[in-house]
Amino acid sequence: QKEVEQDPGPLSVPEGAIVSLNCTYSNSAFQYFMWYRQYSRKGPELLMYTYSSGNKEDGRFTAQVDKSSKYISLFIRDSQPSDSATYLCARNAGGTSYGKLTFGQGTILTVHP
């Protein structure tokens, strides 16, 4: 079983829709979780990070961690065509491996006008 599992999609939604992107993880020791956005042929950029459980909101984006079910989510409200990208979830290994991230395989999102 992979440490971080992510549905690759692709996911296609109309402009203005609420998008839900999800990942599951297997190791309960993970504390930090991140979401990256990657445009085609570009390097990933950090969107949000969360620590432990709960929600974190930044504009149209909300990151959520449910440690009891080992589930992490990213919600995008009022989605825009410019949100079309690959979204990658990641976790920090913790312990002596701070800074080493393990990524899900990414979900391809297309928001059409």
Next chain:
Amino acid sequence: SQTIHQWPATLVQPVGSPLSLECTVEGTSNPNLYWYRQAAGRGLQLLFYSVGIGQISSEVPQNLSASRPQDRQFILSSKKLLLSDSGFYLCAWSPPGARYGYTFGSGTRLTVV
């Protein structure tokens, strides 16, 4: 502010040829440095990471090697490329001991023919 530079952006190399990809970071000192590879439609695979000059840790046995000759320089090399080395190579950095997030470079798309 910190910036990360990675070059070249695109590279086409014949099988059996050598490889050298370079990454430099500006505006910080003693960064953690990372090389990732992203195959088409797949997530990011950590290849190497370094916490200091001359200190290289390999995550995946393969046809590649890495070196860190200077504090903010990270080089990915191969003596003889294989077809399976094709992919999108990403360099990244994080502050020492960072618990979340890297900053990625713009990537090198390598095609071995």
